Amino acid sequence: MPAFTPPPLPSNDNRWKIVNGTMRKNGFARHALIETLHTVQSAFGCLDDDSIRFVAQSLRVPLSQAYGVVTFYHYFSLKPPGKHTATVCAGTACYIKGSDKLMVAAEKRLGISRGQTTSNGQISLMTARCVGACSRAPVVMCDGEVVGEMTSEQMLNQLERWAVE
Amino acid sequence: MTIEELEQVAKSVCQEYGKYDFEVNVCMDLACVSQGSDKLREALEKAAESSGKKVLVRRTGCMGPCSSGPLVRVDPEEILYHHVNAGHAKAIVKSLGGKPVPALQCDLNEHFDKQVRVVLENAGHIDPEKIDDYIARDGYKALLTVLTEMMPNGVIHRITESGLRGRGGGGYPTGLKWGTVAKAAGDVKYVVCNGDEGDPGAFMDRSVMEGDPHRVIEGMAIAAYAVGASKGFIYVRAEYPVAVSRLTTAIREARRRGLLGNGICNTPFNFDVEIRLGAGAFVCGEETALLASIEGKRGAPRPRPPYPAVSGLFGKPTLINNVETFANIAPIVRNGGKWFANMGSERSKGTKVFALTGKISNTGLVEVPMGIKLREIIEVIGGGVPDGHTFKAVQTGGPSGGCIPAEMLDLGVSYDALMAVGSIMGSGGMIVMDDTSCMVNVAKFFVEFCMTESCGKCIPCRAGTAQMYTLLSRICSASGTMEDLDLLVSLCETIKETSLCGLGQTAPNPVLSTLKYFRNEYIEHIQHKRCPAGVCLMDATAPVAVPAEVLA
Numbered sequence: 001m002p003a004f005t006p007p008p009l010p011s012n013d014n015r016w017k018i019v020n021g022t023m024r025k026n027g028f029a030r031h032a033l034i035e036t037l038h039t040v041q042s043a044f045g046c047l048d049d050d051s052i053r054f055v056a057q058s059l060r061v062p063l064s065q066a067y068g069v070v071t072f073y074h075y076f077s078l079k080p081p082g083k084h085t086a087t088v089c090a091g092t093a094c095y096i097k098g099s100d101k102l103m104v105a106a107e108k109r110l111g112i113s114r115g116q117t118t119s120n121g122q123i124s125l126m127t128a129r130c131v132g133a134c135s136r137a138p139v140v141m142c143d144g145e146v147v148g149e150m151t152s153e154q155m156l157n158q159l160e161r162w163a164v165e
Numbered sequence: 166m167t168i169e170e171l172e173q174v175a176k177s178v179c180q181e182y183g184k185y186d187f188e189v190n191v192c193m194d195l196a197c198v199s200q201g202s203d204k205l206r207e208a209l210e211k212a213a214e215s216s217g218k219k220v221l222v223r224r225t226g227c228m229g230p231c232s233s234g235p236l237v238r239v240d241p242e243e244i245l246y247h248h249v250n251a252g253h254a255k256a257i258v259k260s261l262g263g264k265p266v267p268a269l270q271c272d273l274n275e276h277f278d279k280q281v282r283v284v285l286e287n288a289g290h291i292d293p294e295k296i297d298d299y300i301a302r303d304g305y306k307a308l309l310t311v312l313t314e315m316m317p318n319g320v321i322h323r324i325t326e327s328g329l330r331g332r333g334g335g336g337y338p339t340g341l342k343w344g345t346v347a348k349a350a351g352d353v354k355y356v357v358c359n360g361d362e363g364d365p366g367a368f369m370d371r372s373v374m375e376g377d378p379h380r381v382i383e384g385m386a387i388a389a390y391a392v393g394a395s396k397g398f399i400y401v402r403a404e405y406p407v408a409v410s411r412l413t414t415a416i417r418e419a420r421r422r423g424l425l426g427n428g429i430c431n432t433p434f435n436f437d438v439e440i441r442l443g444a445g446a447f448v449c450g451e452e453t454a455l456l457a458s459i460e461g462k463r464g465a466p467r468p469r470p471p472y473p474a475v476s477g478l479f480g481k482p483t484l485i486n487n488v489e490t491f492a493n494i495a496p497i498v499r500n501g502g503k504w505f506a507n508m509g510s511e512r513s514k515g516t517k518v519f520a521l522t523g524k525i526s527n528t529g530l531v532e533v534p535m536g537i538k539l540r541e542i543i544e545v546i547g548g549g550v551p552d553g554h555t556f557k558a559v560q561t562g563g564p565s566g567g568c569i570p571a572e573m574l575d576l577g578v579s580y581d582a583l584m585a586v587g588s589i590m591g592s593g594g595m596i597v598m599d600d601t602s603c604m605v606n607v608a609k610f611f612v613e614f615c616m617t618e619s620c621g622k623c624i625p626c627r628a629g630t631a632q633m634y635t636l637l638s639r640i641c642s643a644s645g646t647m648e649d650l651d652l653l654v655s656l657c658e659t660i661k662e663t664s665l666c667g668l669g670q671t672a673p674n675p676v677l678s679t680l681k682y683f684r685n686e687y688i689e690h691i692q693h694k695r696c697p698a699g700v701c702l703m704d705a706t707a708p709v710a711v712p713a714e715v716l717a
Binding site for chain 2: 128130133
């Protein structure tokens with residue numbers, strides 16, 4: 001049986017080397033699929049067809065399985081995120097303290113629904129299943145930074161700032 | 166590393182810290198950081214430097230009462246300051262050696278008096294990124310004692326004797342589980358730590374992993390020795406980046422010290438740990454789904470038996486325990502099984518960490534002995550419901566648990582007692598609700614959660630939760646009927662009986678428990694078309710739509 005040669009990198013983009021590094025570290029084992037997809041998403045911001053195909057071929061995983069994994073887990077995204085991201089925590093403690101009202105206010109202001117990005121690519125509005133800061137509920141992650149005890153007013157101000165930045 | 170070397174390290178750390186007259190501990194847990202404790206620490210360091218006093222500023226894990234954050238504790242006097250910001254740094258440093266700053270002092274004696282700290286004994290006392298801090302507080306002593314003085318059977322016996330039960334929620338006796346894996350045939354075995362804390366409203370595992378990561382690693386290593394494994398995995402949610410980085414640092418440091426790797430403590434015992442990232446799927450908290458996820462597959466559970474103890478990760482015997490369970494191991498080994506068994510109630514031993522959140526004054530992490538009354542947790546430790554509202558219910562066990570009404574607050578907290586009232590212990594989330602919370606809406610929230618988190622493998626869970634959601638939505642939008650209520654109950658029973666894994670089997674719990682204790686709220690919604698708490702919109706024109714991707 002001829003030795004397996006991984007497929008060539010999709011482009012000259014250096015980020016592919018990081019992706020390859022993760023796979024090499026795991027010996028191109030099939031069980032490294034999720035780890036590798038994490039690396040792709042943190043390097044590129046999302047997973048597109050090319051990257052899924054590349055990872056699947058490199059790890060000798062059927063395309064269907066790779067796509068199945070990508071769509072199964074909420075953390076993986078097939079769409080590129082906006083310039084800024086507001087992630088409203090939808091955990092129980094946040095819900096009890098009114099995170100759904102925050103969400104509705106934000107949706108109304110941006111004219112999009114949860115999980116979408118504004119048409120100019122400025123702001124993405126996401127939900128998270130509990131970020132673990134329940135004691136500060138309701139929590140919104142503004143570009144990765146945890147903001148606790150958020151009010152609708154603060155939320156709208158933040159969106160206002162992001163709309164122009 | 167040998168025990169002598171370990172003691173040497175502990176001694177030199179104590180000498181090192183002995184140089185300082187004061188220790189200023191700053192809580193750097195997520196909740197405190199979100200209130201500016203990182204800036205506070207910088208300011209304290211600057212103030213300490215310019216004051217000329219011998220002050221050590223240390224970052225620590227969660228101290229507990231997050232609602233009073235950012236928290237600072239000054240040792241050796243053990244003065245706790247709350248709501249501290251960077252502007253207070255100078256005053257705090259100035260007060261060292263004299264009178265404490267009265268404006269910042271907090272009176273949480275009642276909050277702490279009722280607590281017994283086993284899992285959280287180091288939280289707020291050590292720098293989680295320094296292995297030496299952990300060693301100075303008897304860290305890794307249990308592991309080295311086990312390796313040099315005990316047989317694997319002896320370790321299992323001690324854990325069995327302690328009466329420790331799985332802290333992930335199932336409550337399966339830990340000693341029994343270890344014994345099964347130890348007896349399973351095979352050269353290759355695995356130890357897996359379940360850090361996929363998907364239960365929304367619970368964050369104790371995050372705090373333990375972030376505040377005291379070595380404790381988890383030590384527990385896993387002891388377990389590996391007891392069951393005969395040489396490889397471990399910690400499965401952590403991707404939503405907890407800080408926990409991942411702290412664990413990575415901890416594993417690196419432990420390897421460097423020879424506490425992980427080959428020939429630990431000059432014995433033939435080898436053990437190493439790898440971190441695996443979750444990717445946001447609640448069902449991966451179920452053990453067979455978690456194993457599938459570690460193998461790089463979709464997190465779909467499979468029927469048991471065979472149990473993971475016989476055929477688990479990559480088909481090998483696998484021990485799976487929760488973060489908190491592993492965190493209990495080192496103290497049990499150090500202090501003996503009887504010590505642990507003396508705490509707690511008849512069939513639930515030891516202590517349990519709860520994440521107290523929702524409509525309560527002191528939100529945060531508390532660790533209490535099992536058997537303590539719910540009333541004590543909520544009214545004394547939690548400080549009661551704020552803003553003049555009245556207590557309505559406490560929700561335990563997350564989406565798999567139930568709501569416990571005010572009449573039952575004198576219930577002692579234990580696995581069996583909570584099960585008997587239709588809830589479960591779960592991983593330890595405790596969400597307090599007051600008169601502004603609608604119980605029907607809460608049930609709908611949990612059902613929606615289970616509906617979107619169902620992996621779709623078995624029909625009762627996939628289709629059943631969607632139908633439950635439709636019924637509850639109808640009730641919440643003034644178009645429900647009394648027949649819907651009966652349908653809901655029979656649907657709940659079917660889902661409970663026929664689902665493949667724990668997610669489906671427990672998904673009806675929030676509905677059944679609210680129906681049992683708050684039936685009048687359901688009836689109010691249906692017959693009088695009003696929501697007593699004023700939460701539901703009761704808009705009959707609103708479309709009751711189940712997202713297409715769920716029904717597809």
